[in-house]
Amino acid sequence: MLKLENIGKNYGDFTALTNIHLQFDNGIYGLLAPNGAGKTTLIKMLVTLAAPTTGTIFYNDQPIATLGEKYREQIGYLPQHFGYYKHHSPKQYLRYLAALKGMDKRVVEERIDEVLECVALADVKNKKMRKFSGGMIQRVGIAQALLSDPKVLILDEPTAGLDPKERARFRHLLTELGRDKTILLSTHVVSDIESIANEIVMLKNKELLYKANPATICHTLDGKIFETAMSFHAFNDFRKDYLTLAEKQETGQMLVRFFTEQTPKSDWKQVSPQLEDVFLVAYADEQKG
């Protein structure tokens, strides 16, 4: 179990995060926030690449700073920008990381084959990575995060570069792993976590905005999301007054999905809020900004 108490991070005078209290048990957690909201900073603190300015992170009730290696051996981490050695094959690179992860050499080879199979790279395990596509590299990144069968899996934008089929495969894999692991999945692609996350964590203005299951978060917008149809001309004026969340052309008109706290008008149709709506509403000011 991971527990964050009053976590804050400053870089000089700049505050990247403040007053974060969180707890993660086994399951999948989606970390949703736009760029610059402090996602990566939070993750770097969780994987010990950065130290909190305030507060303490606990793993099974012990500060991770004290646990050191004992904590890090429980972590699998895929950074947002995954670096690799171009002249290495996936197998060579994973062997190197297995040594750094302190894995028992007797199981390394078998485990490497297992994780490469898992990310569908078994066929190219001995090929140099310099010839790999972005999606293949990302899959190597996922494989290395899984390599030591960690208890805590922290993935920063793991689906970047994956095609729809690979994304689906990845989501399925996470769902299986989430049964006995803590998985923190940072993304700004809502669809990646909407269906698989047990809970969503949202950050705003360097602070925690929500931590709840997707349905609960969606309920915060109950009665505030509507759809209506209008002409193209009217849509230009409408969008100045309302926060539009989606729009599409339909039979010569614009079908608009929007957020408002006003009393509904007769031609507005109230709809169920989706996680995407919550995201867009929560960060509307930043999107405009």
Place this chain on the structure above:
Amino acid sequence: MSRKGDRVYITWLEMRKVLLSPVFLILLLLMIGFNLFSIWSDSYNREELQVVNKIIETYGPSFNDDILQTMERDINQLVIELGGTSTQAFLEEMTYEIYDHASSEEQHQIDHISLLYTYVQAAKELEARYTAIDIAKLKQDFLNAQTMPSWLEQKMANEFDNWHARFDEIVETNEYKQWFFLGEYGMHSKLFRSHMKTLAFEGVLIIALLTALIANYEFEHRTQLVTYATKKGRKLIWYKGFASLVCSLMVIAVLFGVTLGTYFTVYDYSTMWQIDISSGMNWEYTFPYITWWSISLWQYLLLAVVILTFVLIIVMLLTFTISVFVKNSYFTWLLSVLLLLAMYVMPTYFPNSTLQWMMHYNVTLLLLNPHQFFNGGTSFMMMQYHEFSTLLLWLLIASAGTIGAIRHFNVKDVV
């Protein structure tokens, strides 16, 4: 795998990163190529130099008046065999036409006589040349030329007195009366001032580069987030430090081994390993080499290699320290070289003699002067334990810097 096995494996993986680097390999090959070329291209007189080995084989490693007289008689006998009467007259009358008309065997004999005669004459002159050396005057000139605080003046005066005593010992024990390549050939300078100094500089360039490459590898390949978040994580910096050290020692072994191996294959020193560096025959410039201790050629060579190895390890440690703060290999490399350059330039910018004295404890001066190791002289470098003190001081500074840098790395954010 055992913990020890893990450590060796990870260190080896770190070493591989640089040992397979094309920049590193090409640079190493270029340096070796350059050294071999410069040895071969400058070896036109290697046959001529063989005469010293023949002298030592025939007359022993040292000489005195009796030996020189015997040698003169033997040379004279050779002259008579060629139809001459006395050596001096024979050589004075030897013109190009006479030499040209002689058979190749006779020419070889004439050359041999000429060389032997030159060595004997040089040996005979040594006693007078050593008698003319006035260490007391050198001391006074040095002390007069500097404005020093009394403690430093006293210290330098003591150094000169000790050196004077050592010089007297060299003269009394006839330590200087040993055969070696004649000073005019500059063989001591060729080996230690030219080749050894070149090796030292090459060592600096390549060791600074390999250290920077190993230390910064993760940041340059953008793998730092993955590697430093693993179980070994920040400890990897220790492995990098150790890998840099092992690679540096390997480079020194290869670079020095190949170069010196080639040098001693080209030039025959077979009878001279036990000859003292303070041999008067080795008098190259205005002053002979007057070492603080009786040091034979093989001891000097070994100690020079050891000193330069330590200097290069210091360079490695300083580069490693810099690389923790500067995450670019080539910038780190440049800063390390500039640091050494600054050490060289700095003493000349200090008007204060105490600061000048302090600044002479710097590793660049060791890199620049392998031919002057363990020698007295007329600068602040002349002090008896200068090499040892400089190495100890800088090993402490560089080690402290490295440990400080590693501690800093252990707590700093990896970005």
